[in-house]
Amino acid sequence: MFSLFKKLTIDEVKEKLSKLSLDEYQWLSLSINEGIKFQDEKKKTFQLIGKKSFTIELKKINSELKLTLDNQNLTIAHDNEVTFNFDQFLNESISSFIDRKKECLNEGNKDVLDFEGETKAHEWIRVSFEVLKRALEEAKKKEDLLVEYRLFMGRRPNSNENLIRLLAYNLDITYHFRSNGDLQVIIYNDKNASRGSAKEPSLSVIFKAMKNQAYDELINLLSICAKSSNF
Structure with a gap:
């Protein structure tokens, strides 16, 4: 054939x-x-x-x-x-x-414009990511559950956007690495509805002072994603 x-x-x-x-x-x-x-x-x-x-x-x-x-x-x-x-x-x-x-996060100034706002946003990310990590780990352990996610990284083709985007269960997470060195984080939460049902983000924030801490939360999450998806 x-x-x-x-x-x-x-x-x-x-x-x-x-x-x-x-x-x-x-x-x-x-x-x-x-x-x-x-x-x-x-x-x-x-x-x-x-x-x-x-x-x-x-x-x-x-x-x-x-x-x-x-x-x-x-x-x-x-x-x-x-x-x-x-x-x-x-x-x-x-x-x-x-x-x-x-390397992108090392660029730009780190003048604190809204330290309280960044602190609250970082805590929201930390807690939300912990819930997602537990869901991934649980799905890895149980045969009747399925680990499922999509990941995009780098400079988007035909665009100058520099980003990391992770779609996992109810969360649609995007980290935009802006040309001035700032880190913009936008997260949609579909909760129990279908993918893409949320029309407004649950979190939209620009990190200046705490961009490295916010990025570390994503790195830790991606590590759990990798471990949970091993055959």
């Missing part, structure tokens, strides 16, 4: 991942279990975009893994080494983009 997909070996996958230069890419996207219909199925789709694009998807159905890398695929029995290499590559990529954003 004719197929557009070429067969791929495990060694070829490892070689491709090891040779990839993250500096060539400005935009990262990751979806975890998006569109999953069956309880025994799990899926990760990861994409990098720069002058060229790179896409890799890992799907697990029962004990079988299917890996698709730029229109080449590999189907094997569940292999911990392949899963580990993919997760390691994923974590290194996200860490690289996180470090880029840290």
Whole structure:
């Protein structure tokens, strides 16, 4: 039967991942279990975009893994080494983009305009993220629950927006890294309604003095996201 997909070996996958230069890419996207219909199925789709694009998807159905890398695929029995290499590559990529954003926060002045407002906003973020972390950890432990989220990082294609956006359960979280060094945080809370139902943000704040503390809260949350989404 004719197929557009070429067969791929495990060694070829490892070689491709090891040779990839993250500096060539400005935009990262990751979806975890998006569109999953069956309880025994799990899926990760990861994409990098720069002058060229790179896409890799890992799907697990029962004990079988299917890996698709730029229109080449590999189907094997569940292999911990392949899963580990993919997760390691994923974590290194996200860490690289996180470090880029840290550099942005070193720019601009830190004059305190509304320290009380920033303190309250930081506490709101801390508490909300703790609730989300517990939900992710609970979903990881229970077979009848599903870890599901989408992550975007970097400079949005065809735009000058520099951001990190995380959509997880009821929260839609965006950190905008502004050109003057400020950090703008906008969070929508859909509560028990469908995704995108909230028309007004639950939090919209610009951090100047506490931007590093606010960013640390997101980094800690992304760490829990990564751990909860391991196959």
